[in-house]
Amino acid sequence: MSSANAFHDALTSRDAASSAVDMAELRRYRQGEGAPEAALESVEREARRLVLTWADGERGEFPLMWLRDHCACSDCRHPMTRERLYKLLEDPLWDRLAGEDALAHIDFDARSLTLTWADDHRSRFDAGWLHQRRPGQDLPSLLPTPTPWPEGFFPERVEHADFVGEGDGRSRWVTALLRDGLALLDNGPCALEEVSRVAESLGPMRSTNFGGRFDVRSIPNPNNAAYTAIGLELHTDLPNWRQPPDIQLLYCLENDAEGGESSFTDGFAAAEVLRAEDPAAFRVLTQTPIDFRFQDDGHDIAVREPVIDLDASGRPREIRFNNWIRDTLSLPAEQIEAWYDAYRTFWQILRRPDRRVELTLAPGQMVAFDNRRVLHGRNAFDPNTGKRHLQGTYLDLDMLQSHLRVLSR
Ligand code: OGA
Ligand code: ZN
Ligand code: ZN
Numbered sequence: 205m206s207s208a209n210a211f212h213d214a215l216t217s218r219d220a221a222s223s224a225v226d227m228a229e230l231r232r233y234r235q236g237e238g239a240p241e242a243a244l245e246s247v248e249r250e251a252r253r254l255v256l257t258w259a260d261g262e263r264g265e266f267p268l269m270w271l272r273d274h275c276a277c278s279d280c281r282h283p284m285t286r287e288r289l290y291k292l293l294e295d296p297l298w299d300r301l302a303g304e305d306a307l308a309h310i311d312f313d314a315r316s317l318t319l320t321w322a323d324d325h326r327s328r329f330d331a332g333w334l335h336q337r338r339p340g341q342d343l344p345s346l347l348p349t350p351t352p353w354p355e356g357f358f359p360e361r362v363e364h365a366d367f368v369g370e371g372d373g374r375s376r377w378v379t380a381l382l383r384d385g386l387a388l389l390d391n392g393p394c395a396l397e398e399v400s401r402v403a404e405s406l407g408p409m410r411s412t413n414f415g416g417r418f419d420v421r422s423i424p425n426p427n428n429a430a431y432t433a434i435g436l437e438l439h440t441d442l443p444n445w446r447q448p449p450d451i452q453l454l455y456c457l458e459n460d461a462e463g464g465e466s467s468f469t470d471g472f473a474a475a476e477v478l479r480a481e482d483p484a485a486f487r488v489l490t491q492t493p494i495d496f497r498f499q500d501d502g503h504d505i506a507v508r509e510p511v512i513d514l515d516a517s518g519r520p521r522e523i524r525f526n527n528w529i530r531d532t533l534s535l536p537a538e539q540i541e542a543w544y545d546a547y548r549t550f551w552q553i554l555r556r557p558d559r560r561v562e563l564t565l566a567p568g569q570m571v572a573f574d575n576r577r578v579l580h581g582r583n584a585f586d587p588n589t590g591k592r593h594l595q596g597t598y599l600d601l602d603m604l605q606s607h608l609r610v611l612s613r
Contacts, residue, residue: 264338364392407603449598
């Protein structure tokens with residue numbers, strides 16, 4: 205066993221990361237959290253599991269099955285893709301892994317644990333990696349926690365030049381968007397398709413029945429309220445899809461018509477206010493699926509879902525709110541008035557000014573928001589007084605999360 209000092213020296217030397225056992229992950233696990241106090245001190249064998257302790261006093265119980273499943277050797281993980289090749293469920297050792305005699309030999313030092321299995325297969329584990337992944341311990345998230353808007357909230361603004369530059373503008377912007385569900389990009393070029401360039405620097409654009417990238421301006425024969433000059437009350441886009449698009453980008457190219465100011469509110473914060481102020485209304489909106497539907501010559505896209513969808517732990521996961529494409533309300537007669545009452549109460553909370561962000565988009569400015577959390581709207585504008593032209597697209601949240609994880613490597 206190497207001494208704790210030697211371990212510490214290795215960690216503080218420049219090639220500390222490369223001297224770690226490669227666990228086939230790109231996330232850092234030797235430096236930062238888990239090191240150097242993650243020097244392995246002891247390994248004890250118990251029935252069907254190993255009990256490890258580290259220099260910081262932490263203790264972890266690892267079932268043998270888990271350890272065998274996480275072998276990172278090049279037979280068990282593809283050395284290029286890092287994907288798992290090993291099939292635990294087909295391993296002839298399965299019965300012995302569930303028993304006690306699957307291990308032939310245990311070897312460890314401060315930095316690593318090496319197990320030789322009964323079939324002579326050998327697995328090496330990095331001590332810091334094991335420390336971070338000890339069962340029952342949540343791995344620290346690399347992503348910001350979505351945070352309800354406080355009263356008077358105003359979104360983070362990042363300069364377009366900082367976003368496309370080498371600095372931290374991009375990660376500041378993505379972090380704010382994931383945390384607040386709303387972020388602005390300021391002073392970009394007034395160039396057609398800049399929204400597509402911004403979007404594609406983050407991930408593939410999510411296409412819908414309105415295309416991969418859409419123009420918001422008033423047009424003759426519109427198939428959608430957004431393509432008129434009328435005001436758009438706060439809403440979420442495409443609640444008639446089983447999975448509405450996550451992130452919406454709206455890039456302003458022209459906005460000199462009278463009116464057309466934008467507004468936003470945090471639907472999750474509003475749902476929490478509803479829960480606190482009117483629990484019965486909250487129950488109605490979370491437990492009553494209703495129909496949403498968009499129809500034009502080529503499409504008829506419909507779902508039946510509640511206005512407020514909760515996750516398994518009871519927190520809001522999704523808001524569907526769009527009066528234009530709310531379909532015929534199909535409920536038993538005795539539920540109808542209670543539903544409208546609850547819907548109206550929620551609407552009044554959504555419209556409160558204390559958490560409502562109002563702004564006029566400037567040419568070259570882009571707003572991005574989590575369409576499944578934050579509602580957006582605009583005032584009516586007068587197309588006879590000037591032009592208003594936005595270009596928009598959607599992105600999957602997965603791409604923003606991925607982006608932050610990669611940036612944090
Ligand atoms: C939309 C929309 C807002 C705006 O296109 O879905 O809500 O400011 N547009 O025009
Ligand atoms: Zn292996
Ligand atoms: Zn919209």
